[in-house]
Every structure is written in structure tokens, then in C-alpha cells.
Amino acid sequence: MIEIQEASVTYPNGVHALRNVNLRVEKGEFVFLVGATGAGKSTLLKLITREVLPSSGKVIVAGRNVAEIPPQEVPYYRRMMGVVFQDFGLLPNKTVWENVAFALRVLGLPRKEIRKRTANAIELVGLLRRCDSFPAQLSGGEAQRVAIARAIANDPPLLLADEPTGNLDPDTSWDIMQLLSHINIRGTTVLVASHDKYVIDRMRKRVVMIDRGAIVSDVPCGVYAHEP
Amino acid sequence: MNLSHIEFLIEEALVNLRRNGLMTLAAIGTVALALAVFGGFGLILWRLENLANSLPPKFAIDVFLKDSVTRQRAQELRQQFEKHPDIAQVTFKPKEQAWPEFQKELQQEITAALPYNPLPDSFVIQVKDPSRTGAVSAWLKSLPEVDAVRDAKEEVDIILSVATVVRWIGVGGTILLLIATSVIIYNAIRLTVFARRREIRIMQLIGATSGTIRTPFVLEGVVQGVLGAWIACGLIFGVSKLVSHFVMRKLVFIDSLGGSPMPVWVVFLVLTLLGAAIGGAVSTLSVRKYLQAA
Numbered sequence: 001m002i003e004i005q006e007a008s009v010t011y012p013n014g015v016h017a018l019r020n021v022n023l024r025v026e027k028g029e030f031v032f033l034v035g036a037t038g039a040g041k042s043t044l045l046k047l048i049t050r051e052v053l054p055s056s057g058k059v060i061v062a063g064r065n066v067a068e069i070p071p072q073e074v075p076y077y078r079r080m081m082g083v084v085f086q087d088f089g090l091l092p093n094k095t096v097w098e099n100v101a102f103a104l105r106v107l108g109l110p111r112k113e114i115r116k117r118t119a120n121a122i123e124l125v126g127l128l129r130r131c132d133s134f135p136a137q138l139s140g141g142e143a144q145r146v147a148i149a150r151a152i153a154n155d156p157p158l159l160l161a162d163e164p165t166g167n168l169d170p171d172t173s174w175d176i177m178q179l180l181s182h183i184n185i186r187g188t189t190v191l192v193a194s195h196d197k198y199v200i201d202r203m204r205k206r207v208v209m210i211d212r213g214a215i216v217s218d219v220p221c222g223v224y225a226h227e228p
Numbered sequence: 229m230n231l232s233h234i235e236f237l238i239e240e241a242l243v244n245l246r247r248n249g250l251m252t253l254a255a256i257g258t259v260a261l262a263l264a265v266f267g268g269f270g271l272i273l274w275r276l277e278n279l280a281n282s283l284p285p286k287f288a289i290d291v292f293l294k295d296s297v298t299r300q301r302a303q304e305l306r307q308q309f310e311k312h313p314d315i316a317q318v319t320f321k322p323k324e325q326a327w328p329e330f331q332k333e334l335q336q337e338i339t340a341a342l343p344y345n346p347l348p349d350s351f352v353i354q355v356k357d358p359s360r361t362g363a364v365s366a367w368l369k370s371l372p373e374v375d376a377v378r379d380a381k382e383e384v385d386i387i388l389s390v391a392t393v394v395r396w397i398g399v400g401g402t403i404l405l406l407i408a409t410s411v412i413i414y415n416a417i418r419l420t421v422f423a424r425r426r427e428i429r430i431m432q433l434i435g436a437t438s439g440t441i442r443t444p445f446v447l448e449g450v451v452q453g454v455l456g457a458w459i460a461c462g463l464i465f466g467v468s469k470l471v472s473h474f475v476m477r478k479l480v481f482i483d484s485l486g487g488s489p490m491p492v493w494v495v496f497l498v499l500t501l502l503g504a505a506i507g508g509a510v511s512t513l514s515v516r517k518y519l520q521a522a
Contacts, residue, residue: 049433072437075432092427094243103434106437
């Protein structure tokens with residue numbers, strides 16, 4: 001699904017965000033990217049969304065070298081992945097239903113199909129009764145559920161989450177992770193950047209640790225390891 | 229692009245306009261004020277131009293005939309004048325008619341003492357193009373039947389040069405104001421886009437094409453521009469009504485000059501088109517910056 005080969009990223013201000021990173025994620029895997037703030041987790045995810053291009057090395061997603069995707073095709077490339085942010089990234093002027101439907105409407109799907117998929121996605125995250133609420137009226141956990149519903153509404157093969165539980169209390173975080181895990185079981189490849197030790201240790205998933213731009217450990221069924 | 233997608237884009241624009249109410253109002257208000265100043269300036273210029281154009285015809289050429297010229301000869305001259313390419317209108321003023329007018333103008337006691345009518349027969353001639361006044365009166369002077377010619381060449385020249393200056397100030401001022409108006413509207417609409425720059429990034433990550441992201445913003449800009457233009461029209465017509473009611477009446481001089489009535493629908497059309505064009509163009513510019521970011 002994802003293959004990162006010797007990828008380095010240097011930002012224009014001279015910061016080396018990633019150095020010679022190698023990572024392979026198979027289809028259907030659930031992977032935690034862990035590490036301190038500023039270690040390079042977000043940059044790694046941005047390589048996959050093609051918000052950032054590698055300064056050197058290669059990023060191959062679903063068999064395509066992302067650096068070779070022409071700009072006008074990037075929107076279509078991004079439709080194969082759902083993205084979830086720490087701050088939920090909901091459109092503030094749209095209701096829960098509209099936020100989820102929006103992701104489908106920009107794809108130009110027929111109305112009936114949009115209604116069906118939107119309802120399915122919102123039902124999956126258990127928020128059908130909040131359909132007409134605006135993001136400001138939701139709790140953090142609810143807002144993140146809506147963001148997840150939007151990310152999976154189009155049934156993308158890949159789901160990326162950048163600190164999805166960063167703003168949530170431990171119980172809510174656990175619920176959100178269970179939800180992501182549930183989506184993973186349905187067949188979606190899930191990549192979660194996090195430093196939520198409590199959750200990671202209980203999930204028993206593959207854990208890739210990044211420190212100062214380099215991968216320092218990669219353990220299947222791992223825990224949030226202490227600094228080596 | 230199918231019909232339901234177009235419908236989606238329009239719906240997006242309208243919903244955004246409504247839900248970003250305050251921002252929309254601020255942008256529309258700014259557009260309205262900027263266009264009102266621009267349109268008001270344009271109207272004042274148009275009025276001045278009209279004034280300048282309506283003045284010269286008042287300066288007619290008076291042609292006084294020699295006493296020896298018969299009425300029949302005068303009629304022949306009249307026909308000759310009417311055929312002249314530069315002459316618009318010829319009026320014959322026989323001495324019998326000129327005398328009472330003259331007496332009325334002066335004090336009657338002075339003229340009453342005169343035993344006879346000293347005035348000659350005369351023509352009042354209107355020129356088509358005021359700048360040809362000099363040439364026409366020179367030609368008239370050369371005719372053997374003509375005793376004297378009185379024109380207002382100097383006054384006409386002054387008025388014409390004032391009109392030219394006014395016209396150029398008008399053109400320069402209009403261009404400057406148009407730039408200023410555009411910049412002000414650009415700032416207002418840029419703020420509405422800036423407030424929603426995060427939305428643009430979210431839409432990009434969802435996989436929306438640039439066109440899908442841009443179009444609602446551009447439509448919103450056009451709607452803001454047009455609504456602002458309509459408010460500006462209301463302001464302009466309201467203010468000009470007040471001005472003509474309270475000021476123009478006192479300035480009998482200006483009022484008596486007339487000129488055509490205010491071109492209401494021209495102002496409306498020009499401002500509406502201008503609002504739509506500027507609104508659409510500056511939205512496109514504003515969004516482009518954030519579209520390039522990711």
C-alpha cells in the first residue's frame with residue numbers, strides 16, 4: 001500500500017524533518033507512528049497526502065510515485081485516502097450531515113448515492129441523532145467522530161489520522177481508537193500518528209517510532225517504547 | 229461538469245453567503261461605499277460635461293445688415309446661410325421686432341426720446357460646432373450686405389478649454405478612483421477568504437479540485453459585488469435627489485441650463501457590471517493564493 005524509500009525532507013527554513021526514512025505498510029495494516037512532538041510524524045503523513053514532496057528518496061502509494069503526480073491530478077489522488085486531524089478540521093459553517101456529504105459532493109456523486117453513503121458513514125460513528133448540529137455544538141469526541149465519518153464516507157482504501165486523540169480525554173480517546181480499529185477490520189489500511197501512550201499500549205498494534213526525523217524502532221504488536 | 233455539480237457549486241455559494249452573514253455584510257458594505265463614491269464622482273463629471281456642452285449654443289452670432297439691404301435680399305441671404313455646413317439655425321430679426329426688445333432692455337425714457345428706430349435688421353445664427361464660431365463669423369463679415377458681426381468667440385474659447393480640462397481631469401480621476409475602488413474591494417473580499425483559508429485546505433485534502441473550491445468563492449464575490457452596486461445606486465440616487473432638491477433650486481443659473489435628465493439606468497447598469505466584474509476578479513485572486521499553498 002505504502003512504500004517509503006530513503007525519503008528525506010528538508011523544509012525551506014533548513015529544518016531536516018525526515019532523514020532517510022524507510023517504511024513499508026501493507027494493505028489492511030493498522031500502524032501507529034509514535035514519537036515526541038516535532039519528531040517528524042506529521043511530515044511523514046504529509047508525504048503520503050502529497051502536501052510535502054520528499055527532498056530525496058521515493059514515496060510510492062498504491063503503486064504510484066507521488067512525486068510524479070501532476071498537480072491537476074492531486075485532488076483525484078487524494079480521494080483514495082481519508083484524513084483526520086487533531087483539531088477535527090470540520091467546516092464550521094456546515095452541519096454534521098453537510099460536512100460528511102460535502103466530501104462526497106465534491107466528487108460529483110449522484111444525490112441518491114450521496115444520501116446513502118452519508119447516512120451509512122454517520123451511522124457507523126454513531127451520530128445519526130446529531131445530523132443537524134453545527135461543529136461548535138459538538139463535544140470533542142463527537143467532532144472527531146464526524147471527521148472520521150467524513151474521512152471514510154467515500155470508502156477510501158487508506159485512512160490517515162494525525163494525533164486524532166490529541167484533544168480528547170482518555171475514555172473518549174479509547175472510543176475513537178476502537179472506532180479506527182473497527183474501520184481497519186473492515187479492510188481499510190489505517191495509519192495513526194500519536195503520542196497517546198495510554199491508548200497505544202492497550203491497542204497492541206504495530207508501532208513505528210520516529211525520533212528526530214529517523215525511524216528508531218518498528219515493532220509488531222508493540223507498545224509506546226521509552227526513548228532508546 | 230454535469231448539472232448537479234453546477235447546482236452544488238451555486239448552492240455552496242449561497243449557503244456560505246448566508247452563514248458567513250457578518251463577513252458578507254461587511255464586504256457588501258465596503259463595495260457599496262466604494263462604488264457609491266466612484267459612481268457619484270462619475271455623475272458629477274457627467275453633469276459638468278453636460279453643462280460645458282450646453283453652454284456654447286447660447287453664444288450665438290449676431291449679424292447686423294446694412295440699412296440699404298432690402299427685405300427680399302435678406303430672405304435670399306437667409307437661404308444662403310441655411311445652406312452653410314457649419315450653421316445650425318438661422319433666425320431673422322427685423323428691426324420692428326428688435327426695437328421694442330431693445331427698449332425693454334434699456335430704460336424706456338432714454339429710447340422714447342428718439343424719433344426713429346435706429347436698429348438695423350439682423351440675423352441670429354447658431355453654429356453647429358462652437359469651435360467653428362471664429363471661421364463662420366469671419367465669413368459673415370466678408371459679405372458686402374453685412375454691416376457688423378458680433379460673436380462671443382473669446383467666451384466660447386474659454387468655455388471650450390474649460391470643458392477640455394474638465395474632461396481630462398474626469399478621465400484621470402475616474403481611472404484613479406477605479407483603482408482605489410478595486411483595491412478597497414479586494415481587501416474586503418480577501419478578508420472573507422482569509423477567514424476561511426482553513427476550509428480551503430480541508431477541501432483540498434478531501435480531494436476537491438481547484439475549480440470546485442474556487443467557483444463558490446468567485447460566485448460569492450460576484451454576488452457581493454452586485455448587491456454592493458445596488459446599494460451604491462440607491463445611495464447615489466438618494467443623495468442626488470436631496471442635492472437637486474435643496475441646492476439646485478437656489479442655483480437658478482445652473483438649473484436653467486437644463487441638460488438631459490440623469491441617466492438612471494446607465495448608472496445602474498455600469499455599477500452592476502463593475503461590481504460583478506471586480507467582485508469576481510478579486511475573489512479569484514484571493515483564493516488563488518491559498519490554492520497554491522498546498
